[in-house]
Amino acid sequence: MIQKFEFCKTDFEGAYLIKPFCATDIRGAFIKDYSKEVFEANGLEHNLAEVFYTVSHKGVIRALHFQRVHEQAKLVRCIKGKVFDVIVDLRPDSPTFKKWQGFYLSEENMNELYVPEHFAHGYLVLEPSVVSYKCGEKFYGEYDDGIMYNDPDFGVEWPFDEIGGIENLILADKDKNLQSFKEFEEKYLK
């Protein structure tokens, strides 16, 4: 069976949920999750600069991250396990400014999310997972930044019931001490 690349709109201009190309046969599956040519034919110019992977335990939140100055678009796919992935629009002139949307990304559904520049991104890990990133800009440690996953201005509804309750949440120290949206706005948007 062959599933062709499919590009689905999200609530946000420029962000897409993408079904990769997948061909299955008696051996298993062949999956292609990025093609410069196919992406361009669908209006997505993605400059592939770096690829990396994260490996996470169930209950981990990595959020809500972005890179300032050298803004970084990224193509995110959960290649093993399952995550609830969230993006937040940080473009002040956008009609969806400060709005969030969540997507289930899993090994099973193979969905990948195209996160444009000027979005915060993060996820809650629902099963032990490996997540792949294809980044449009290289990493600049000095501009690596984020906003708290539970910021009241965003009001993201994380499905904590799917990890057995918020008491099972695993957060890195750096993600416990991120700025609020208000602090971010004060510092960079005014």
Ligand SMILES: Cc1cn([C@H]2C[C@H](O)[C@@H](COP(=O)(O)OP(=O)(O)O[C@H]3O[C@@H](C)C(=O)[C@@H](O)[C@H]3O)O2)c(=O)[nH]c1=O
């Ligand atoms: C993101 C990144 C981190 N690092 C280093 C910094 C640090 O020593 C170590 C682990 O990095 P972090 O703790 O920032 O990893 P993590 O918290 O998983 O960061 C990631 O979170 C998700 C939600 C994203 O959207 C990504 O863009 C990225 O921000 O790896 C790189 O060398 N290159 C990179 O591209």
